[in-house]
Amino acid sequence: MTDAPKRTPLYDLHVELGGKIVDFAGWEMPVQYPMGIMGEHKQCREKAALFDVSHMGQVILKGDNVGEKLEAICPQAYATLKEGKARYGFFTNPEGGIMDDLIVSNAGDHFFVVVNASMRHQDIPHMAANLDGVEVIEIFDRALVAVQGPSAEDVVGTHCPAARDMKFMETIVAEIGGIECRISRLGYTGEDGYEISIPEDKAVEVSKLFLAHDDCEPAGLGARDSLRLEAGLCLYGNDIDQSTSPIEASLSWAIQKRRKEEGGFPGADRIKKELADGAAKKLVGIKPEGRAPARQGVEIQCAEGNTIGEITSGGFGPTVGAPVAMGYVSKGHGAPGEKVNLIIRGKAQPAEIVALPFVQQNYKR
Amino acid sequence: MTTYYSEEHEWITVEGDVATLGITQHAADQLGEVVFIEQKEAEDEFEKGDEIGVIESVKAASEIYAPLDGEIVEVNEALADAPASLNESPEGDAWIYKIKLTNMDQLEDLMDLDGYKALIG
Numbered sequence: 001m002t003d004a005p006k007r008t009p010l011y012d013l014h015v016e017l018g019g020k021i022v023d024f025a026g027w028e029m030p031v032q033y034p035m036g037i038m039g040e041h042k043q044c045r046e047k048a049a050l051f052d053v054s055h056m057g058q059v060i061l062k063g064d065n066v067g068e069k070l071e072a073i074c075p076q077a078y079a080t081l082k083e084g085k086a087r088y089g090f091f092t093n094p095e096g097g098i099m100d101d102l103i104v105s106n107a108g109d110h111f112f113v114v115v116n117a118s119m120r121h122q123d124i125p126h127m128a129a130n131l132d133g134v135e136v137i138e139i140f141d142r143a144l145v146a147v148q149g150p151s152a153e154d155v156v157g158t159h160c161p162a163a164r165d166m167k168f169m170e171t172i173v174a175e176i177g178g179i180e181c182r183i184s185r186l187g188y189t190g191e192d193g194y195e196i197s198i199p200e201d202k203a204v205e206v207s208k209l210f211l212a213h214d215d216c217e218p219a220g221l222g223a224r225d226s227l228r229l230e231a232g233l234c235l236y237g238n239d240i241d242q243s244t245s246p247i248e249a250s251l252s253w254a255i256q257k258r259r260k261e262e263g264g265f266p267g268a269d270r271i272k273k274e275l276a277d278g279a280a281k282k283l284v285g286i287k288p289e290g291r292a293p294a295r296q297g298v299e300i301q302c303a304e305g306n307t308i309g310e311i312t313s314g315g316f317g318p319t320v321g322a323p324v325a326m327g328y329v330s331k332g333h334g335a336p337g338e339k340v341n342l343i344i345r346g347k348a349q350p351a352e353i354v355a356l357p358f359v360q361q362n363y364k365r
Numbered sequence: 366m367t368t369y370y371s372e373e374h375e376w377i378t379v380e381g382d383v384a385t386l387g388i389t390q391h392a393a394d395q396l397g398e399v400v401f402i403e404q405k406e407a408e409d410e411f412e413k414g415d416e417i418g419v420i421e422s423v424k425a426a427s428e429i430y431a432p433l434d435g436e437i438v439e440v441n442e443a444l445a446d447a448p449a450s451l452n453e454s455p456e457g458d459a460w461i462y463k464i465k466l467t468n469m470d471q472l473e474d475l476m477d478l479d480g481y482k483a484l485i486g
Contacts, residue, residue: 031424032397036397036398037397037398037423037424038398038423222397222423222424226423291400291401291445291448292401292403292421293400293401293421293426295426315423315424316400316401316421316423318423323400323401345403345419
């Protein structure tokens with residue numbers, strides 16, 4: 001095993017397109033292209049943007065009753081996930097914390113799972129150790145790209161008519177320009193769009209088909225982060241981690257009713273207790289009143305001057321046109337409208353708790 | 366009137382003992398799109414190496430360090446409402462401070478344009 005940074009099948013294309021390459025989770029990825037983070041962000045909200053997310057882990061699960069077996073390590077109702085559907089979920093640890101968040105799809109004769117690049121090394125062995133009788137196959141020969149934005153349906157649909165008829169959280173296998181791909185109508189931006197798994201030797205060709213559309217421009221990880229932040233979506237390692245429970249992280253909606261009642265997943269005791277009594281802290285949206293961004297680690301104080309929490313993600317929101325942030329505040333705080341102070345470089349900057357998302361979501365339901 | 370450059374990618378144009386200070390286009394390009402600048406106030410004194418401001422881009426915050434000793438005489442107030450001007454004209458309209466130099470000898474430690482061009486390659 002070498003420590004050299006890894007490259008996706010689209011690396012040369014990123015360089016050709018003027019991508020600024022940085023290290024992310026051991027991968028050489030474009031943080032932005034010449035259009036810049038703000039331009040790429042706006043492109044996604046107004047038209048369509050293409051993201052390379054091939055660094056994420058793609059996993060095939062083969063065997064009997066895969067969905068049921070996943071329920072032993074996830075609090076989601078995967079046993080009843082219908083064929084052709086995808087569902088957001090997470091692995092929990094025995095303390096009720098989140099090991100990683102992920103998307104699980106029922107692909108008929110197998111399940112397809114996408115996990116974070118930063119946690120692949122943990123997730124694949126975790127599944128292999130805990131899914132009895134299930135073959136856990138990590139895919140190394142496919143790229144994964146996201147096409148996101150109001151024009152995404154046309155960008156993808158031009159080459160794959162079946163994509164137009166898909167609804168949010170559906171997944172199909174179809175040809176794009178004659179190349180068989182798995183297409184899922186979902187994403188990490190708050191916009192309508194798709195994530196597409198492509199054989200690695202065809203990844204550039206398919207990407208170029210999308211980029212040939214007038215409305216589609218490449219976008220990097222910088223814009224991906226500002227988009228998901230405005231959409232109120234968690235980033236593993238920032239907003240959720242081994243110590244945070246799904247209830248604290250305001251992800252109760254992602255645990256289906258039957259699982260809340262029956263338990264049967266790691267950390268169920270804590271999670272059930274928090275559902276009944278409330279959690280010690282909760283993840284909320286925070287809007288600084290001025291123009292100074294409040295980033296991860298910034299202390300949150302209530303109006304009386306007591307420390308009530310900490311920012312976990314923050315930056316500038318190009319669509320909002322102002323700084324945006326997410327963070328945890330202790331029980332008893334966090335109602336939208338509550339005025340707080342953020343301690344940035346030693347000074348108290350006023351801010352307000354707001355409901356998430358900062359920008360309305362545009363999923364094709 | 367002479368312009369000097371620091372290793373921290375600041376420019377400083379000197380006329381007598383008064384100078385105008387800003388960041389170079391190279392620095393602005395490296396920072397990416399500027400969204401906010403935190404500036405000191407007029408009459409604040411500083412020494413070479415002190416932090417005299419913070420520039421926030423979309424992705425990160427970067428400190429501005431004083432290239433020499435001085436006192437702030439004027440702050441460019443226009444930057445507060447138009448932080449993006451630091452990307453467009455950092456070596457012109459988007460100057461950051463006018464300062465009074467208190468140790469002219471320190472100018473010898475700074476580079477001229479050719480020296481700076483060599484630094485950034």
